[in-house]
Amino acid sequence: MSAAATGGPGEAVEGPECTESPAGPADLAQPVAAAVPEHHAPALPEPTQVPVLNIANMLTVSRLLLVPVFLAALFTEDGADTFWRLVAWAIFAVASVTDHIDGRLARKHGLITDFGKIADPIADKALTGSALVGLSLLGDLPWWVTLVIAVREIGVTLLRFWVIRHGVIPASRGGKAKTLAQVLAIGLFLLPLPALFVPFNWTVMGIAVALTVVTGVDYVIRAIRLRARGKRALVT
Ligand SMILES: O=P(O)(O)OC[C@H](O)CO
Numbered sequence: 001m002s003a004a005a006t007g008g009p010g011e012a013v014e015g016p017e018c019t020e021s022p023a024g025p026a027d028l029a030q031p032v033a034a035a036v037p038e039h040h041a042p043a044l045p046e047p048t049q050v051p052v053l054n055i056a057n058m059l060t061v062s063r064l065l066l067v068p069v070f071l072a073a074l075f076t077e078d079g080a081d082t083f084w085r086l087v088a089w090a091i092f093a094v095a096s097v098t099d100h101i102d103g104r105l106a107r108k109h110g111l112i113t114d115f116g117k118i119a120d121p122i123a124d125k126a127l128t129g130s131a132l133v134g135l136s137l138l139g140d141l142p143w144w145v146t147l148v149i150a151v152r153e154i155g156v157t158l159l160r161f162w163v164i165r166h167g168v169i170p171a172s173r174g175g176k177a178k179t180l181a182q183v184l185a186i187g188l189f190l191l192p193l194p195a196l197f198v199p200f201n202w203t204v205m206g207i208a209v210a211l212t213v214v215t216g217v218d219y220v221i222r223a224i225r226l227r228a229r230g231k232r233a234l235v236t
Helices: 025-035 055-079 082-108 114-137 143-162 173-190 195-235
Strands: none
Touching: 055 082, 055 114, 082 114, 082 173, 114 143, 114 173, 143 195, 173 195
16 A cells, blocks of 8 residues: 555655656757767667566556456455455455555666556556446545546546657655545545534545545656657757
8 A cells, every 4th residue: 555655666756747758859859969970979878778567567467467356356245245345445455555555666776667657557556446346336535536536547548648758757745645645545446434423534535535636736747748759859
């Protein structure tokens, strides 16, 4: 669950707000480099290729694969059985923890890839999205909460693809805090807790919704800036 606090395999280490994609403006530098006579060219470090099939990305994919297993447990006995509710919570918790582990592994072993930058937030969204829709279908969470979060999460994913020609927007600190808040709030709603907890559950969910909206607006601004920079680079 601290997943979100550390980010996934796609996260640049406290990185810039975006990184250039292989097809992006970095390519424009190539003719300039080619113009330098070979014997005057500074020695460049060997380019290192991070394999896409690495342990961090495999954990990200396994998080995706846990989604249907989680849903099956949640909907057993129409979500009314305490045991199956706890099983669903446990699967959700394990899947969320893989977000923490893949981020640590990616940074520790230099396994950061563009695939991870895109797949990690998508895996998070698939997990939290399925939990929110599941809770709303069961009548345990109002649909407006699920809709507000879904619109933001789908919107940010589309935004990432919209600017991908110019660069990858990795998860920001705010985005990671948002995911942590969502995971905590969803975890509370999944647990079969007594009514006494309702105000607390809603406080945590309120924080999650607020962070979801604020960070969504922040990503829109980042995407617009990145696209404008990319377009300028293509013109010059
Ligand atoms: O808000 P996003 O889309 O950057 O997602 C953040 C990630 O879920 C953090 O792991």
